Amino acid sequence: MTITANWSYPTAIRFGAGRIKEIAECCQAVGMKKPLLITDRVLADMDITKSTLDLLERGGIGRMLFAEVDPNPSDINLEAGVKAYKDGGHDGVVAFGGGSGLDLAKVVAFQAGQTRPVWDFEDIGDWWTRADSDAIAPIIAVPTTAGTGSEVGRAGVLTNSETHVKKIIFHPKMLPGIVICDPELTCGMPPVITVGTGLDAFIHCLEAYSSPFYHPMSQGIALEGMRLVKENLPKVYANPNDIEARSHMMSAAAMGATAFQKGLGGIHALAHPVGANYNTHHGMTNAVVMPALLKFNRVAIEDRITAAAAYMGIDVGFDGFFDYIMKLRADLGVPNTLTDLGVPDDNIDALAAAAIEDPSAGGNPIELTLDAAKALYRECF
Ligand SMILES: NC(=O)c1ccc[n+]([C@@H]2O[C@H](COP(=O)([O-])OP(=O)(O)OC[C@H]3O[C@@H](n4cnc5c(N)ncnc54)[C@H](O)[C@@H]3O)[C@@H](O)[C@H]2O)c1
Numbered sequence: 001m002t003i004t005a006n007w008s009y010p011t012a013i014r015f016g017a018g019r020i021k022e023i024a025e026c027c028q029a030v031g032m033k034k035p036l037l038i039t040d041r042v043l044a045d046m047d048i049t050k051s052t053l054d055l056l057e058r059g060g061i062g063r064m065l066f067a068e069v070d071p072n073p074s075d076i077n078l079e080a081g082v083k084a085y086k087d088g089g090h091d092g093v094v095a096f097g098g099g100s101g102l103d104l105a106k107v108v109a110f111q112a113g114q115t116r117p118v119w120d121f122e123d124i125g126d127w128w129t130r131a132d133s134d135a136i137a138p139i140i141a142v143p144t145t146a147g148t149g150s151e152v153g154r155a156g157v158l159t160n161s162e163t164h165v166k167k168i169i170f171h172p173k174m175l176p177g178i179v180i181c182d183p184e185l186t187c188g189m190p191p192v193i194t195v196g197t198g199l200d201a202f203i204h205c206l207e208a209y210s211s212p213f214y215h216p217m218s219q220g221i222a223l224e225g226m227r228l229v230k231e232n233l234p235k236v237y238a239n240p241n242d243i244e245a246r247s248h249m250m251s252a253a254a255m256g257a258t259a260f261q262k263g264l265g266g267i268h269a270l271a272h273p274v275g276a277n278y279n280t281h282h283g284m285t286n287a288v289v290m291p292a293l294l295k296f297n298r299v300a301i302e303d304r305i306t307a308a309a310a311y312m313g314i315d316v317g318f319d320g321f322f323d324y325i326m327k328l329r330a331d332l333g334v335p336n337t338l339t340d341l342g343v344p345d346d347n348i349d350a351l352a353a354a355a356i357e358d359p360s361a362g363g364n365p366i367e368l369t370l371d372a373a374k375a376l377y378r379e380c381f
Pocket residue numbers: 040041042043070071072073097098099100101103144145147148149150153155156157185186187188189190193196197200257282283
C-alpha cells in the first residue's frame with residue numbers, strides 16, 4: 001500500500017514516499033528565497049542530502065549547506081550555525097536530519113535574530129515571551145530518522161558545552177511551517193539507529209501515556225503511536241526497505257512528539273544526563289533504562305498499562321506488557337545495561353542529581369527523588 005497524505009496538524013505535513021521532490025516548492029510557499037540547509041556532519045556526505053541540495057538548486061533556490069552539527073548538538077554548533085546563517089544572508093532554514101540536525105537547525109532559525117543569550121529561552125514558565133518573535137526565521141523540516149518527532153515540535157534540545165547539561169529551548173514559532181515526511185529518506189539508517197530512534201518514538205508515547213496530567217487528545221495519540229511501533233519496528237528491522245512499515249514508523253515518531261506535550265517522565269530524565277556526558281545515542285539510552293522505570297512506576301500506571309496492553313494485543317496486563325518490552329529489546333539487540341552501552345558507573349551521584357533537575361522528571365507518575373534516581377541508575381548498570 002502506498003501511503004500519501006496532506007495533514008494540517010500540528011503543522012502542515014506533506015506525507016509520502018518521494019515527496020522530498022516538493023522541497024523547492026515548499027521553500028517558495030513559506031517565502032524563502034535563500035535558505036540554509038542544516039544537517040549533521042555524517043549526513044552531509046550522504047546521497048539523500050546531496051540529492052536534496054540538487055533539488056533545491058534545480059528549483060532555483062541554490063545549494064547552501066551548514067553541517068557542523070554533532071550528535072547531541074551544543075552551543076558551539078549553534079554559534080557556528082548562527083554565524084553561517086548571518087554571513088550567508090539567508091532568509092530561512094531547511095532543517096534536515098535526525099533529531100540532532102533538526103534541533104540545531106530550529107534553534108539557529110530562532111536564535112539568529114535574537115540579542116539575548118540562548119539560555120534565556122530555556123523552556124521554563126513564560127521565558128519564551130522574552131524573544132523577538134518577528135525575528136524568528138521560517139523553518140521547513142525534513143526528518144531522516146523516525147524517532148524524535150522534532151519535525152513537529154516547538155523546541156530544540158541543546159547541550160551546554162560547559163556544564164554538559166541538556167536544555168530545552170522553546171518557542172511556539174520554532175514549530176516548522178511545513179514538514180516533508182518522506183519515509184524513503186529513512187531506509188538507509190544503520191540498524192542501530194533504526195532501533196534507537198524507533199524506541200525513542202515508542203518511549204515518547206509510553207511516557208506521555210503514563211504521565212499524570214489531563215490531556216485526552218495526547219492520550220489517544222500516544223496509545224495508537226505505541227501500537228504502530230509494535231507492529232512496524234520489527235518489520236523495518238528485518239527489512240529496511242519496507243516502505244509501508246517505514247511510513248508507519250514515521251507517523252509514530254510525529255505522534256510521539258505531538259503526544260509528549262502532555263509530559264515525558266523518568267526514562268528521559270535518566271537518559272538525558274547520560275547522553276549529555278557520554279554522548280550515547282538518545283533513543284538507545286532511553287531503551288536501556290526503560291524497564292527500571294516501568295517497574296518503579298508500576299503502582300501508579302498498572303491500570304492504564306493494562307488497558308494499553310489490551311489495545312495493543314498483548315497478553316496480558318502489566319506483566320505481559322513488561323515481558324513484551326523485554327523481548328522486543330532482546331530481539332532488536334538493545335544493550336541490557338548502561339555498562340553494555342559503554343557508560344562508566346563511577347558517576348552515579350552526579351547523574352542522579354542532574355536527572356531530578358531534568359525538565360522531564362516532573363512528568364513522572366511517581367516523584368523522582370534523589371535517592372530514587374540513584375537506586376534506578378544502580379539498577380541500570
Ligand atoms: N526536539 C525534540 O523534541 C527531541 C526529542 C527527542 C530527542 N531529541 C534530540 O534528538 C537527538 C537525537 O536524534 P536522533 O535519534 O534522530 O539521532 P541523530 O540525529 O543524532 O542521528 C543519529 C545518527 O544517524 C545518522 N542518520 C540520520 N538519518 C540517517 C539516514 N536516513 N541514513 C543514515 N544515517 C542517518 C546521523 O548522521 C547520525 O550519525 C538528540 O540530541 C536528542 O536530544 C529532540
